[in-house]
Amino acid sequence: MTNLHHIAEQAVTGAIDRGLTVATAESLTAGMLAAMLADTPGASGMLQGGVVSYQNAVKADVLGVPRELLDAVGSVDGQVAAAMADGARRVCGADIGVSTTGVAGPEPHDDKPVGTVFIGIATAEGPTSYAYTFEGNRLEIRAQACAAALERLLEVLSSEGYPA
Amino acid sequence: MTNLHHIAEQAVTGAIDRGLTVATAESLTAGMLAAMLADTPGASGMLQGGVVSYQNAVKADVLGVPRELLDAVGSVDGQVAAAMADGARRVCGADIGVSTTGVAGPEPHDDKPVGTVFIGIATAEGPTSYAYTFEGNRLEIRAQACAAALERLLEVLSSEGYPA
Numbered sequence: 374m375t376n377l378h379h380i381a382e383q384a385v386t387g388a389i390d391r392g393l394t395v396a397t398a399e400s401l402t403a404g405m406l407a408a409m410l411a412d413t414p415g416a417s418g419m420l421q422g423g424v425v426s427y428q429n430a431v432k433a434d435v436l437g438v439p440r441e442l443l444d445a446v447g448s449v450d451g452q453v454a455a456a457m458a459d460g461a462r463r464v465c466g467a468d469i470g471v472s473t474t475g476v477a478g479p480e481p482h483d484d485k486p487v488g489t490v491f492i493g494i495a496t497a498e499g500p501t502s503y504a505y506t507f508e509g510n511r512l513e514i515r516a517q518a519c520a521a522a523l524e525r526l527l528e529v530l531s532s533e534g535y536p537a
Numbered sequence: 538m539t540n541l542h543h544i545a546e547q548a549v550t551g552a553i554d555r556g557l558t559v560a561t562a563e564s565l566t567a568g569m570l571a572a573m574l575a576d577t578p579g580a581s582g583m584l585q586g587g588v589v590s591y592q593n594a595v596k597a598d599v600l601g602v603p604r605e606l607l608d609a610v611g612s613v614d615g616q617v618a619a620a621m622a623d624g625a626r627r628v629c630g631a632d633i634g635v636s637t638t639g640v641a642g643p644e645p646h647d648d649k650p651v652g653t654v655f656i657g658i659a660t661a662e663g664p665t666s667y668a669y670t671f672e673g674n675r676l677e678i679r680a681q682a683c684a685a686a687l688e689r690l691l692e693v694l695s696s697e698g699y700p701a
């Protein structure tokens with residue numbers, strides 16, 4: 374977990390340096406990602422808030438993920454991750470939204486195998502998503518999903534193109 | 538943290554046994570409480586979702602905590618904790634809402650000393666709140682706030698009067 378805390382610290386510092394705020398939308402990590410960011414003193418300077426959208430009803434009703442999309446592809450999907458990140462950004466009024474959805478196990482979900490994870494990132498330029506396959510137990514998969522989300526967030530914060 | 542995981546397991550089992558769903562609203566714990574519940578396999582049977590309301594704007598805009606209340610008393614307050622729990626319950630469509638707000642440190646906040654924590658619980662019968670004073674570093678205070686929230690949740694789940 375030490376490495377995770379180190380990446381979280383970099384993300385908090387990077388966002389504060391750029392004057393950007395961040396919001397989270399978490400399914401399989403269920404709050405772990407936001408809590409990692411908040412572990413760093415000074416996080417209140419960049420963490421706007423987040424939504425733990427464990428059930429699809431919360432993804433749809435709170436984050437605005439289209440119900441027809443959830444019905445068609447299930448909750449573990451790249452388009453859903455993108456829509457979650459976009460929803461977090463909009464609902465919490467942040468510059469950047471970052472999301473996690475996936476199968477932590479022990480059982481597969483919606484015909485997706487354990488370890489399937491999608492990370493969503495949304496900026497003013499729109500949302501995008503990234504696919505991963507992780508191995509390990511429930512906690513290990515969730516920790517790897519957090520690390521991936523933090524790395525994608527760092528990537529955006531380091532890109533010269535943002536904010537446009 | 539072992540004890541925390543044990544209480545979280547009891548809360549998950551207790552909610553599933555009673556057929557009740559739970560939603561969280563977290564300020565100082567910032568997702569740690571929801572993540573603790575989700576650590577337990579089977580949590581999807583009771584955890585509806587939650588809101589990490591780190592900034593007051595999210596407390597007001599997403600959870601519906603009255604702005605005039607936040608302006609008058611700040612974010613670390615029993616009435617705010619009660620309104621957050623009520624908002625989580627309503628926004629996520631859950632039977633029970635549980636919330637945390639407080640000062641994790643290292644600096645005091647809104648004239649409240651480090652370690653001041655309020656836990657909110659909302660059921661169909663309405664919201665209520667409980668005041669605590671904890672000691673320790675940032676992580677220790679947040680962990681104690683999680684433990685207190687889980688204990689209050691267990692108390693509701695064990696009460697004969699609910700659901701009415």
